[in-house]
Amino acid sequence: MFRTRRDLADGREILYFDAEPVRRDAGDGRDLPAVVTRSQLRFDPLLDEWVVVAAHRQTRTFLPPADQCPLCPSRPGRPTEVPEADYQVVVFENRFPSLATDVDRDVPPAAPGNPLAELRPGSGRCEVVCFTSEHNRVFAELGPDRARLVVDVWAERTAELSTLEGVEQVFCFENHGEEIGVTLSHPHGQIYAYPFLPPRVAKVLGSVRRYRGATGRDLFADVLEAERSGPRVVAANEHWTAFVPAAARWPYEVQLFPTRRVPDLPALDDAERDALAEVYLDVLGRFAHRFDTPMPYIASWNQAPVHEGREEWWLHLQLFSLRRAPGKLKYLAGSESGMGAFITDTNPEDVADQLRAVVLP
Ligand SMILES: [Zn+2]
Incomplete structure (x- = not known):
């Protein structure tokens, strides 16, 4: 590069x-305000x-x-x-x-x-x-x-x-x-x-620490190990696993974890980066072809904080769509926006089945 x-x-x-x-020598001739x-x-x-x-x-x-x-x-x-x-x-x-x-x-x-x-x-x-x-x-x-x-x-x-x-x-x-x-x-x-530490990262780090305190084990590793052999895997290769989380919040949600624990994207080696491109394009293709028109989505990289908890974090991607059916979006209404309590009307195992069944062009 x-x-x-x-x-x-x-x-x-x-x-x-x-x-x-x-x-790359082209200059910017625009007259832009500071x-x-x-x-x-x-x-x-x-x-x-x-x-x-x-x-x-x-x-x-x-x-x-x-x-x-x-x-x-x-x-x-x-x-x-x-x-x-x-x-x-x-x-x-x-x-x-x-x-x-x-x-x-x-x-x-x-x-x-x-x-x-x-x-x-x-x-x-x-x-x-x-x-x-x-x-x-x-x-x-x-x-x-x-x-x-x-x-x-x-x-x-x-x-x-x-x-x-x-x-x-x-x-x-x-x-x-x-x-x-x-x-x-x-x-x-x-x-x-x-x-600052965004709320999601702070919360997950707190869960990882409580789990380690209670069991002596790595929460990320245990979740990944269970999901890798479970019913919600959507796509996988040697270095990555994409699965619908057991308690997915969004109508269509997939998490993508590397097999080896790394804190962030810079820590991925060459083979892991190639394998990421492969499995990510596969999952995005499934999102694009699940319905007649491509699903809108948010792709959100969860990396280790810059200073804190780097040895405890496991890099992962959260990919989710707010579309629950053609022409229908999930809106964050009273329970989600007011209380932060998610109510979803899609069953995560069914969502995994549907995404696996998508025929990629
Ligand atoms: Zn353009």
Whole structure:
């Protein structure tokens, strides 16, 4: 993998990743205003969780027509976020970031009127990862070579963002499909570098520690061992297993675990990365062809925190769709949104059967 680093007109960084060396010299001639980020973290003392307040993001681009896509390569007379005329995989800092390294650091110690609601600057980083220059392609159709390049890019970005001061968690993810609120249809994902442990990671780490305290065993290892030989495996190879979790929350949910315990994507070896591309494309293909139209999905990498619990964590991917039937989405209503108690009307064993039965083209 070859990396070329350039600057965009407003000073943001853009990184080109190519499978073979390619000259990347195109400059960004746009007249862009400087990026201003005033995000704050606010602490919710009842939930013991941080909330990112990013009120400056209201003006961000919303579903532009395809001929105005800011993630397509630039053409003469139509500059985009990517100055080059073509690219393989490209990463750049989000123009409307929720978290940024140059965020306004001058924040009061607490929210107005509540000293328990501690404030911190929203420092961190938000990056966009474009998987291909082809506007109408989707990840499921990238092919093994490009998918492997994306895996290498996720790993490279995780390693680099982990070195930023104050970053506690690097989160690679993809929101796919308009039905779940994607504002740009060009195939892309995002990477957030958070300055705190996100609630899901903190909660899972707590479960792993309690289980070890009670049994002396590794919770991740025991879950994976059970699922690998259970009725909910959807796809597997030597290095990875994709299964519907026994207590899936979403109508369609698959978790993807490596056979060997590694804390994060950078720790995967060559064979594991190739095997990941293979099994991930297989599972995405099943999501795409389960119904007449591709399912919207969220792909969410659960990596070890940057500093804490690295020896205890087991890298895994959570892939889920909110679609429960053609034309029907699961909405997070009273029980889920109000109480955080999920009620699902799909049976996980049936979902695994259905995904296994999908005939891939
Ligand atoms: Zn595009």
